[in-house]
Amino acid sequence: MTGRDLNRAALSVLLSISIVVGCRALALAAVPATAPANPAFVMPDQQREEALPKGDAARGEDIVNSSCSFCHSLTRGGGDSAGPALFGVVGRPVASIASYTYSGALKQHAAQTWTPRLLSDWLKAPSHFAPGTRMSLAGISDPGQRADIIAFLQTLHEQPSPTEHSP
Ligand code: HEC
Structure with missing residues (x-):
């Protein structure tokens, strides 16, 4: 070169x-x-949260039967046991069964309603959600399992009878 x-x-x-x-x-x-x-525009925190995973009610039923039914009745007309009856809990105001004596910790949330999101927060860590609660459950850390439980709890409600709406 x-x-x-x-x-x-x-x-x-x-x-x-x-x-x-x-x-x-x-x-x-x-x-x-x-x-x-x-x-x-800043999204409010609520909307920024991830959507709840979609649960499987059949799997949820197994978990509830093994982890919750010891303390909670699940059937229509079921009474209170160690914990309040869970039939119809989704959509019900928190701590609202008159015959059940709730802890002051849970009653602090009485203005709220058990939505799937609130149930997920509660079940994740009951003693964190309501410090001092009497529900002695460590919590369900797996979001998928919580979603399954909630999907099953959503099936525990009154079914309108087929004739109810006819004249
Ligand atoms: C060792 C007994 C025990 C077990 C196991 C248990 N719970 Fe509870 N649960 C309670 C008690 C006691 C309360 C009332 C808490 C309070 O008043 O602080 C409660 C309250 C609740 C409430 C609030 C109901 C209302 O009327 O506001 C929900 C929902 C709930 N439990 C769901 C569950 C689910 C789902 C499971 C299973 C994953 C479960 N619990 C397992 C004892 C139990």
């Missing part, structure tokens, strides 16, 4: 670098950054 060749080689390297840099600058100028400096 002669010195001239070297110069040429250096020049072409320089040229290609400046082409790449120039193209990038051009592209950046042509396509403005779209993210606003201040997001105009």
Whole structure:
């Protein structure tokens, strides 16, 4: 290689670098950054939470029978035992069975309703949800298992009788 060749080689390297840099600058100028400096709308925490996984009621029934039915009745008209009756619990206000004596800890939540989300929070760690609760259950840490339990609890409600709506 002669010195001239070297110069040429250096020049072409320089040229290609400046082409790449120039193209990038051009592209950046042509396509403005779209993210606003201040997001105009911030999602409330509630909506930012992940959706609850979809549960399987049949699997949930097995878990409830082995982990909950010892302390809770599950059938229509079932009374209270160590814990309050769970028939119809989804959609029911928290700590609302008149015949059952709830702890003050759970009664603190009496303004809330047992939605699937609230049940999931409760079952994850009862003593964290309501410190001082009398429900001595360590908690169900697996979100999938909680979803299964809740799917089963959702089946424990009054079925409208077929004749109920006819004149
Ligand atoms: C060792 C007994 C025991 C076990 C096991 C148990 N619970 Fe409970 N549960 C209780 C008691 C006691 C309360 C009332 C808590 C209080 O007043 O602080 C309760 C309250 C509840 C409530 C609130 C009901 C209402 O009327 O507000 C729900 C829901 C519930 N339990 C679901 C479950 C589920 C689901 C399981 C199984 C995964 C389970 N529990 C396992 C004893 C138990």
